[in-house]
Amino acid sequence: MSNSILVFVEQREGTILPASLQLFTLAQQLATEQGGQVCALVVGARIGELASDCAALGPKRLLVADAPPFRYYSPRAYTQAICDAAATVGAQTVLLATTALGRDVGPRVAAKLGGALATDCTSVSSHNGSLRIQRPSYCGKCIAELELPADGLRVLSVRPNTFAAPEPDAAPAAEVEPLAVDIDAIGSRATTLEVVKSDSMHKDVSEVDIIVSGGRSVGSEEDFSILYDLAEVLDGAVGASRAAVDAGQQPRDRQIGLTGKVVSPRLYIACGIDGAIQHLAGMRGSRVIVAINTKADAPIFSAATYGCVVDLFELVPLLAAECKRLLAADS
Numbered sequence: 001m002s003n004s005i006l007v008f009v010e011q012r013e014g015t016i017l018p019a020s021l022q023l024f025t026l027a028q029q030l031a032t033e034q035g036g037q038v039c040a041l042v043v044g045a046r047i048g049e050l051a052s053d054c055a056a057l058g059p060k061r062l063l064v065a066d067a068p069p070f071r072y073y074s075p076r077a078y079t080q081a082i083c084d085a086a087a088t089v090g091a092q093t094v095l096l097a098t099t100a101l102g103r104d105v106g107p108r109v110a111a112k113l114g115g116a117l118a119t120d121c122t123s124v125s126s127h128n129g130s131l132r133i134q135r136p137s138y139c140g141k142c143i144a145e146l147e148l149p150a151d152g153l154r155v156l157s158v159r160p161n162t163f164a165a166p167e168p169d170a171a172p173a174a175e176v177e178p179l180a181v182d183i184d185a186i187g188s189r190a191t192t193l194e195v196v197k198s199d200s201m202h203k204d205v206s207e208v209d210i211i212v213s214g215g216r217s218v219g220s221e222e223d224f225s226i227l228y229d230l231a232e233v234l235d236g237a238v239g240a241s242r243a244a245v246d247a248g249q250q251p252r253d254r255q256i257g258l259t260g261k262v263v264s265p266r267l268y269i270a271c272g273i274d275g276a277i278q279h280l281a282g283m284r285g286s287r288v289i290v291a292i293n294t295k296a297d298a299p300i301f302s303a304a305t306y307g308c309v310v311d312l313f314e315l316v317p318l319l320a321a322e323c324k325r326l327l328a329a330d331s
C-alpha cells in the first residue's frame with residue numbers, strides 16, 4: 001500500500017454529483033499535508049463523457065469501470081470496483097460523499113479491505129500522518145472527534161457542502177484508464193433488472209443547493225404550490241417535514257430528517273416547520289437556515305441563521321415575487 005488518495009466519483013445518469021466534485025478539494029488538501037497522489041474512480045454506464053469533467057479536477061490517475069454489472073447501483077459490484085481501484089492505485093485513503101450510495105458502499109469497502117471507517121465527516125485534518133475527523137452525532141446535538149491511525153487504510157464519507165469544489169484545470173493531468181474489475185469475485189446473489197424513476201418533474205432534495213421545505217401547517221398538497229413557486233425561482237427543490245408527509249401533503253421522497261433524507265444545502269428555508277429534533281437531524285448541516293414561523297419560540301429558530309416570525313402564506317409568495325423581480329432586473 002502506498003499513500004494515494006482515491007476519490008470515488010458518484011454519477012447519476014451521466015451527471016457527476018456536486019458532492020463528489022467537492023471531495024477533490026479535500027483530496028488535494030490531504031495530498032499536500034501527507035503526500036501521495038490524488039486518483040479518481042468513476043463507475044457506471046455512459047460515463048465516457050464524464051471523464052473529462054473529472055480529469056479537469058486534477059487527479060493523477062483516473063480509473064473508469066463501465067462493465068455491464070455497473071449499469072445500475074449494486075452494492076457488491078460497486079464495493080468490488082472500489083476495492084480493486086484502491087489496490088490498483090495503492091490507496092491509503094478512500095473518499096466518498098455521504099449520499100445514500102456512499103452510506104451503503106463505504107462501510108462495505110472498509111470491511112472488505114479491513115480499513116478504518118469514518119462516516120459523515122464535516123472536518124478532516126492531518127496530524128503526524130493520522131487523520132482527525134469531526135462528525136455530527138446524536139442527531140447533530142454534539143460533534144464527535146475521531147482519530148484514524150497513520151497506518152492502514154482509511155475510508156471517509158464526507159458530508160456534502162463541507163468543502164467547495166476546486167476550479168477545473170484547463171490542462172487535465174490524467175489519461176482515462178479502464179479498471180480491470182474482478183467480476184467473478186462479485187458473485188450474483190441479486191441482479192437489478194430495471195430501475196423505475198419516480199414520475200416527479202421536480203428536483204430531488206439531495207441534488208440541489210437550495211431547499212424550500214414545508215411543515216404540516218402548509219395544509220395540503222395544493223397549498224404546497226407556493227413553496228414550489230419559490231423553489232422554482234431559486235432553482236431549488238421542495239422538502240417536507242414528516243408530519244406533512246404523513247398527512248399526505250407531499251410524497252415520502254421529499255421527507256427530510258432522521259427517517260427521511262439528510263441534506264446540507266447552501267440555503268434551507270423552513271416554512272411552518274416547528275424544528276423537532278428528528279427534523280433538525282436532517283437539515284442542521286445546511287449552511288444558511290431561514291425559518292419562517294408564526295410562533296416566536298418555535299425550536300427551529302434556535303437552529304436558524306435568520307428567523308422571520310410571520311405567516312408563511314404572507315411571506316413565501318412575497319419572497320418568490322421579489323426574487324423573480326431581482327432575477328429579471330439582473331438579466
Ligand SMILES: Cc1cc2nc3c(=O)[nH]c(=O)nc-3n(C[C@H](O)[C@H](O)[C@H](O)COP(=O)(O)OP(=O)(O)OC[C@H]3O[C@@H](n4cnc5c(N)ncnc54)[C@H](O)[C@@H]3O)c2cc1C
Pocket residue numbers: 214215216217240241242243244255256257258259260261271272273274275276277278279282292293294295298310311312313
Ligand atoms: C422516530 C421518529 C422519527 C421521526 N423522523 C422525522 C423526520 O425524519 N422528519 C421530520 O420532519 N420529523 C420526524 N419525526 C416527527 C417529528 O417529531 C415532528 O413531529 C415533526 O417534525 C413535526 O412536523 P412539523 O414541524 O411540520 O409539524 P408541527 O409540529 O405541527 O409544527 C407546525 C409548525 O408550523 C407553525 N405554523 C403554523 N401555522 C403557520 C403559518 N401559517 N405560518 C408559519 N408557521 C406556522 C407552528 O407554529 C409550528 O411551529 C419523527 C418522529 C419520531 C418519533
